[in-house]
Amino acid sequence: MSPRGRRPGGEDTRGAIVEAARAEFSRGGYDATSLRAVARRAGVDPALVHHYFAGKPALFAEVVGAPADPSALLGAILEGPREELGRSLARAFLQLWDSPEGRTRFEMVFRSTASHEESASLLREFLAKEVFGRIVAAVGDPSAPQERQRLRAGLAASQMVGLAVMRFILRLSWVAEASVDDIVDEVGPVLQGYLVR
Template sequence: MSPRGRRPGGEDTRSAIVAAARTEFAQRGYDGTSLRAVAREAGVDPKLVHHYFDGKSELFVEVMAFPANPAVLVERIAAAPRSELGATLARVFLAVWDSPEGRERFAAMFAAAAAHEEHARMVREFVGREVLHRVVDTVRESGAPEREGESLEVRVALGAAQLIGTGLLRYVVKVPAVADASVDELVALLGPSLQHHLVPPTD
């Protein structure tokens, strides 16, 4: 008989944590999932979850097979000069998804989100908390002006919608004009529009 109790460390333990996290995220969404609950579902000590994954966002990245950790990408955006936020955001987005593997994962992620509400909720909550909120904080810290009657959160979300729409046309629908364009061409076209959303011109 195999011994009962918590699993020791090892590759099997890591796989068990990922499987448990997939179940927890699907049932409770990103916001409702805790690392302690994942550890309980996997039958491991909570310290082992922290040993393998640096926080909930990194665990979610593993579960969803994202090509990169969004927290790292936001750091790259935050390091850009305020005058180049739009172009930097576009280039970082395309750098993540433009590889053959990234294109496949982008298409798979949005196909799953369209077919399953629990999947869509996970992505929605994760993008809202770990990406959009961080970008909003970055824009505010850059000293970008906020005009009365305008919501920075809405502006950032509209910029994200433009990027996601570009991704859908490039990687899923594969509209030739967008799918065949070079990254530099897309950055040149998207950058000014995203810049207007993130850092609107002062009167």
């Protein structure tokens, strides 16, 4: 006879939460997915989801295979000097993915989003809400039209994704072999121009 009630904590519980989150994100998208719905699908108490994951961004990062919670890294960047935001963002992005494991994970995420609209939609929602949306809200020009701020954020995102594709997927030697410091020196001011006015 199988036990009744909610599943207790443990390694298999963490895995069940991740699988439930993958199903919920796929079903409803990033914005519509709640941690309560994930807990319900996994058969656990919502507090157990919070025990394993700091919040929805951290859970999503786990589902897509990010080596760290990008939302947490962004918090540290936004607390730093405003005039260094572009450079800090470029450095954090490269440090997040610029390891053998990180490159493998980026390749997996990229190939998944390139071949599955569902995956691409999830990543778009996450980047818009938890990454570039937060940057615009924190440092964007409040007098600029919202459409213009979103365009700048989207262009910054395209700069980052394009950089990652050239460095990790296409491996163009000029970019793939450049040092992190050299890339930060070149890309940081571009991101700063897009995001901080």
